[in-house]
Amino acid sequence: MSDFYEFDTLSLHAGQTVDKEFGARATPIYQTTSYVFPDTDTASSIFNLERGGHAYSRISNPTVGVLEQRIASLEGGSAAVCTASGMAATFCAITAILSQGDHIVASSQMYGGNISLMKNTLPRFGITATFVDPTDIDGFGKAIKDNTKLIYGELIGNPGLDILDLEAIAKIGSQHHIPFMVDATFNTPYLCRPFDFGANITMHSVTKWMGGHGAAIGGVVVDGGNFDWGATDKYPTISEPYAPFQGINLWEEFGPAAFATRIRAEAMRDFGPSMSPMNAFLLLQGIETLSLRMDKHLSNTMKMLDFLQNHKQVSWVSHPSLPSHSSHALAKKYLPKGAGSIVSFGVKGGRDAGKAFIENVELASHLANVGDAKTLIIHPATTTHSRIDAQALVAAGITEDMIRLSVGLEDIKDLQSGFEAGFRAARKFAGE
Amino acid sequence: MYFDVNGKRIFATTGGKKFDNSLPTVIFLHGSGLDHTFWGLHSRFFAFRKYSVLVPDFPGHTHSEGPPLTSIESMADWLNDAVESLCARDISIVAHSQGCLVALEFASRFKDRVKSVSFVASGLATPVNSALIDAAENNPEAAIAMMVGWGFGSAGHLHQGPVPGNSMVAAGRKIMRSNVPGALAADLKACNAYSNGKTAAAAIDCPVQVILAGKDRMAPRKAGMELVEHLHNPELHIIQESGHMIPQEAPDESRLLLRNFIFSNNPSG
Numbered sequence: 032m033s034d035f036y037e038f039d040t041l042s043l044h045a046g047q048t049v050d051k052e053f054g055a056r057a058t059p060i061y062q063t064t065s066y067v068f069p070d071t072d073t074a075s076s077i078f079n080l081e082r083g084g085h086a087y088s089r090i091s092n093p094t095v096g097v098l099e100q101r102i103a104s105l106e107g108g109s110a111a112v113c114t115a116s117g118m119a120a121t122f123c124a125i126t127a128i129l130s131q132g133d134h135i136v137a138s139s140q141m142y143g144g145n146i147s148l149m150k151n152t153l154p155r156f157g158i159t160a161t162f163v164d165p166t167d168i169d170g171f172g173k174a175i176k177d178n179t180k181l182i183y184g185e186l187i188g189n190p191g192l193d194i195l196d197l198e199a200i201a202k203i204g205s206q207h208h209i210p211f212m213v214d215a216t217f218n219t220p221y222l223c224r225p226f227d228f229g230a231n232i233t234m235h236s237v238t239k240w241m242g243g244h245g246a247a248i249g250g251v252v253v254d255g256g257n258f259d260w261g262a263t264d265k266y267p268t269i270s271e272p273y274a275p276f277q278g279i280n281l282w283e284e285f286g287p288a289a290f291a292t293r294i295r296a297e298a299m300r301d302f303g304p305s306m307s308p309m310n311a312f313l314l315l316q317g318i319e320t321l322s323l324r325m326d327k328h329l330s331n332t333m334k335m336l337d338f339l340q341n342h343k344q345v346s347w348v349s350h351p352s353l354p355s356h357s358s359h360a361l362a363k364k365y366l367p368k369g370a371g372s373i374v375s376f377g378v379k380g381g382r383d384a385g386k387a388f389i390e391n392v393e394l395a396s397h398l399a400n401v402g403d404a405k406t407l408i409i410h411p412a413t414t415t416h417s418r419i420d421a422q423a424l425v426a427a428g429i430t431e432d433m434i435r436l437s438v439g440l441e442d443i444k445d446l447q448s449g450f451e452a453g454f455r456a457a458r459k460f461a462g463e
Numbered sequence: 464m465y466f467d468v469n470g471k472r473i474f475a476t477t478g479g480k481k482f483d484n485s486l487p488t489v490i491f492l493h494g495s496g497l498d499h500t501f502w503g504l505h506s507r508f509f510a511f512r513k514y515s516v517l518v519p520d521f522p523g524h525t526h527s528e529g530p531p532l533t534s535i536e537s538m539a540d541w542l543n544d545a546v547e548s549l550c551a552r553d554i555s556i557v558a559h560s561q562g563c564l565v566a567l568e569f570a571s572r573f574k575d576r577v578k579s580v581s582f583v584a585s586g587l588a589t590p591v592n593s594a595l596i597d598a599a600e601n602n603p604e605a606a607i608a609m610m611v612g613w614g615f616g617s618a619g620h621l622h623q624g625p626v627p628g629n630s631m632v633a634a635g636r637k638i639m640r641s642n643v644p645g646a647l648a649a650d651l652k653a654c655n656a657y658s659n660g661k662t663a664a665a666a667i668d669c670p671v672q673v674i675l676a677g678k679d680r681m682a683p684r685k686a687g688m689e690l691v692e693h694l695h696n697p698e699l700h701i702i703q704e705s706g707h708m709i710p711q712e713a714p715d716e717s718r719l720l721l722r723n724f725i726f727s728n729n730p731s732g
């Protein structure tokens with residue numbers, strides 16, 4: 032076996048050792064807070080990071096551990112840490128390496144929660160951010176300051192769907208010796224593995240396509256294991272002694288897993304945003320069929336694009352797989368299987384038409400989520416991005432008439448006739 | 464810690480404790496293309512149990528300045544220079560794969576320094592197939608894939624392992640990528656050229672332990688048993704389910720075996 036297991040095999044098996052006692056084929060749900068130590072020596076060695084093992088489920092749990100290793104395997108990362116939500120994952124990753132006075136260069140086209148975290152919340156703790164148009168590569172380099180410690184972006188921008196040029200930005204990161212972290216929620220490892228293009232850290236809201244069922248919130252940070260934390264003195268949380276663990280130097284002891292170890296040793300211990308074993312179990316069930324679902328998401332997306340582009344009540348349609356999209360070439364490069372299943376479009380007749388459409392569309396659910404097996408729609412300007420100001424709205428590429436569609440796995444005929452119900456209701460605003 | 468060996472900047476982890484040459488020393492030696500982190504689930508354990516621990520990166524590996532050394536004999540000499548510069552004493556060597564060949568040379572030539580040797584996943588020699596050497600010289604990524612692919616057994620390939628969230632296979636690749644160019648090829652050629660194993664094994668007179676893996680595809684059981692035959696009175700253990708990368712694939716089992724052996728043959732206050 033010099034060959035490595037392929038994606039679909041890893042999606043089903045990675046991280047799981049078949050239960051030795053009963054032979055359970057599914058990953059058992061270890062619904063426990065804590066673990067009996069066989070002796071004091073084992074206990075102290077687990078606490079002192081001398082060996083692997085579980086002590087308390089805030090820090091790690093066997094069911095969650097399977098999910099972590101499974102995602103690490105799919106992403107090509109050296110270690111992963113699961114968290115209670117995608118936002119928790121981002122927060123834990125940032126606080127693992129940034130402290131008061133530090134700075135982030137981030138894409139301006141991101142999920143509203145990411146923008147709000149960096150624009151409103153982190154500054155209260157002395158961590159600031161500069162937002163850059165994701166298509167302005169030079170802008171990333173220009174925004175870097177002496178105190179910049181992280182470059183952050185979403186591969187498929189939210190909701191304008193501009194594609195981040197991973198290689199170009201990774202190059203800027205490596206020139207300045209700053210890690211590049213990618214929110215890879217919209218692509219999943221099935222469509223693109225950012226580490227293959229030089230990214231150093233990824234996160235996913237596994238709430239979305241990874242789980243796919245819309246039944247559990249969760250997040251993950253994946254350590255690419257490819258950043259030299261010791262090359263400068265900029266990252267003391269990784270490369271200097273860490274007092275709570277007898278002055279351990281994580282970089283020296285754990286090398287390619289040093290960053291992930293910091294998150295587990297600090298964020299999971301001191302903040303405690305742990306994923307529950309039940310949620311990890313549910314999310315594992317989703318990942319088992321990730322490639323099958325993504326293929327269907329993509330084929331349904333192509334059919335919906337065709338439908339919307341040819342609909343007389345649709346004023347515009349945006350998706351990176353369309354040649355008209357400004358990121359089309361980058362999408363072909365980074366997302367050759369397809370550029371995800373989020374589509375933006377405008378309904379003729381503006382805000383009122385949009386409202387009528389959303390309230391009358393059938394089958395598609397009006398809610399604030401993406402990446403469910405079921406088709407979802409929302410009006411970003413009044414919901415997900417309502418807490419950011421008008422200027423940021425423009426920077427994020429959001430218009431008043433924009434409807435964001437997360438294409439699900441339903442039969443395409445049913446989906447399209449559900450849409451027709453919405454269009455019928457919107458017709459009176461279209462000025463026809 | 465960083466220290467100087469023959470004018471080169473060398474890195475060794477000391478397991479999270481300051482190196483103290485008044486204590487008995489456990490030196491862990493990594494195999495071809497690897498580095499100190501390979502022993503991370505063992506080194507800290509001994510450092511917190513009254514041993515001074517030294518896990519060097521061989522020259523040209525991860526944090527240690529190159530160039531890489533080109534023969535097993537020169538690696539043993541280099542190790543002796545490192546030991547001398549730190550005044551390390553009462554040494555227990557724990558070695559994996561290529562490190563075992565270095566240990567054979569070191570323990571047979573510098574007998575006074577050595578209290579015990581633990582050989583993990585090795586034979587008396589390590590013949591390396593020419594396709595792998597060729598890849599290491601001309602297509603390092605392919606060579607890394609072969610090393611990691613053959614090195615790890617099924618648990619590794621399924622990204623399992625006792626450290627929650629960590630993938631040992633992925634980490635193995637990243638470690639091999641952090642060596643200076645040519646380090647893996649130099650290691651493999653040094654292994655391939657080494658032929659003094661029988662003589663060296665016969666000359667070792669301290670307590671020895673051999674830990675083999677039941678599913679080792681790089682140092683097969685037959686080769687391991689040959690080592691056992693030529694050592695004096697070795698303690699032999701076979702970890703059935705592990706592949707070649709025992710320190711990562713079976714850290715708990717191997718730690719326990721090493722602990723029992725070193726605690727009794729090189730006790731610390």
Ligand SMILES: Cc1ncc(COP(=O)(O)O)c(C=O)c1O
Nearest residue numbers: 116117118142214216236238249
């Ligand atoms: C791109 C992106 N990143 C992060 C998040 C946050 O994830 P969670 O809702 O799991 O906290 C979301 C959620 O909508 C998202 O769409």
